[in-house]
Amino acid sequence: MRAATERFCDEVLRARAPALAVLWLSEPDYTGHHTPLGSPAHRRAIASADANVRRVAETVAALDPSGERILFVVGSDHGMETVDETIDLDGLLLEAGLKRAPASSDVVVAPNGTAALLYFAEPAGALVGQVARFLETQDWIGRTFVGDALAEVGLPTRSPAQIALTLRPDERANPHGVSGYSHIVRDLARTERLHRLRPAWRARQQRAAPVPVRLRRRLRPRGAARAVPRSSTSRRRCCGISVLPPPDGRPPLPR
Ligand SMILES: [Zn+2]
Numbered sequence: 001m002r003a004a005t006e007r008f009c010d011e012v013l014r015a016r017a018p019a020l021a022v023l024w025l026s027e028p029d030y031t032g033h034h035t036p037l038g039s040p041a042h043r044r045a046i047a048s049a050d051a052n053v054r055r056v057a058e059t060v061a062a063l064d065p066s067g068e069r070i071l072f073v074v075g076s077d078h079g080m081e082t083v084d085e086t087i088d089l090d091g092l093l094l095e096a097g098l099k100r101a102p103a104s105s106d107v108v109v110a111p112n113g114t115a116a117l118l119y120f121a122e123p124a125g126a127l128v129g130q131v132a133r134f135l136e137t138q139d140w141i142g143r144t145f146v147g148d149a150l151a152e153v154g155l156p157t158r159s160p161a162q163i164a165l166t167l168r169p170d171e172r173a174n175p176h177g178v179s180g181y182s183h184i185v186r187d188l189a190r191t192e193r194l195h196r197l198r199p200a201w202r203a204r205q206q207r208a209a210p211v212p213v214r215l216r217r218r219l220r221p222r223g224a225a226r227a228v229p230r231s232s233t234s235r236r237r238c239c240g241i242s243v244l245p246p247p248d249g250r251p252p253l254p255r
Contacts, residue, residue, distance in 0.1 A: 001025055005052040009059040017063075023056060025049055032080050038176030081114070081169065081180040087140055088186045089116060098131050102188075107131055110161075111185035114142075117155075118163040128162045135165060140183050142166035 008023045031045035053074055064070040089109045093099035099107050107127060110117040120128055132146045145164040150157045155164055169182040 001027055001048060001052055002055075005055050009055055013056075013059050013063060025052055029077050036176055036178075037080055037082055037174055037180075038178035042176075081182045082174045082178065083114075083184050084181050085140070085183040086186045087167065087183050090186070090188060092138070093131065093134075096134050098127065098134055109185065111187040113184050114167045114169070114182045116165050116167075116185040117161045118165070119160045120162050121160070123158075123160050123162050132163055135163070140167055142168040 005023065005025070008021070012018065012021050012023075027049045028042060028045035031042050035041045057072065057074075060070050060072045061067075089111070090099065090102060093107060093109070094102065105121050107121075108119040110119060118131060128146065132144060135141050135144050143166050145153055145155070147162055148157050150161070150164055153164060155161065167183045167185065169180065171179045172181050173179045174181070
C-alpha cells in the first residue's frame with residue numbers, strides 16, 4: 001500500500017495532475033476481515049492506512065498551499081464487529097414449516113451480514129405474518145420491520161420484500177479489547193459462489209473434517225422444547241459480506 005500511495009502521489013498527483021484522481025486502499029478492511037479486531041496485525045493495518053492518507057494529504061498541501069484549487073476528500077468503508085455465530089435462517093424456516101424447500105420461492109432469505117431481507121412470492125399473503133410471528137420468538141433477533149414498518153428504515157413497502165430484520169448485537173469485548181459482537185445470517189449463495197470459484201479450496205474443504213454443528217439451547221424458540229442447529233463457525237463480516245474462515249490462512253475470495 002505504501003508503494004502504491006507513493007506512486008499515486010508522485011506519478012499521478014505531481015506528474016500528471018489529472019482533473020480527478022482516486023486512490024483506493026485495501027487496508028484496514030482486508031486485515032479487519034481476516035484477523036481479530038484490535039489484534040497487532042489489525043492495529044498495524046490501521047496505522048499503515050493512516051500513514052498513507054497522511055502522505056496524500058501532505059502532497060495535496062504541497063501542491064495547493066492555499067487549499068483553494070484541490071478538493072481533497074477522504075472516505076472510509078465501514079465499521080466492524082466480531083461475528084461469533086452464523087444463523088441458518090433458511091434452515092430455521094424449513095424446520096418451522098414456514099418454507100417449503102431449501103430452494104423454494106415462497107419465502108426467500110437475502111442475507112446481508114447482521115441483517116436480512118425476506119422476500120415473499122405472495123407479498124400480501126398470510127405467510128408474511130406467520131414468518132413475522134415466528135421471528136418474534138427467536139432470541140437472536142434484534143428488530144424486525146414488517147410491511148408498512150419497512151418505511152421506517154427507508155425501504156419500499158409494496159415490494160416482494162416484506163420483512164427486514166437485524167440480528168441482536170451485544171457489547172462484549174473481544175480478546176483484544178474491542179467491544180461489539182453480533183451474529184450474521186448464513187449466506188448460502190455466497191458459500192456456493194465460493195465453491196464454484198475456488199475448486200481447489202472446495203477440494204481442501206471436503207478433505208477437512210466437517211465443521212461440527214452444535215445444538216444450541218439458546219436458539220430454541222421461546223417455549224419450545226426442541227433445539228435447532230446453528231453453526232459454530234466463527235466468521236467476520238463486512239457490512240453484508242460474510243467471509244468464510246480461510247482454510248489455509250488465505251482469504252477464500254480475492255478482494
Ligand atoms: Zn469490508
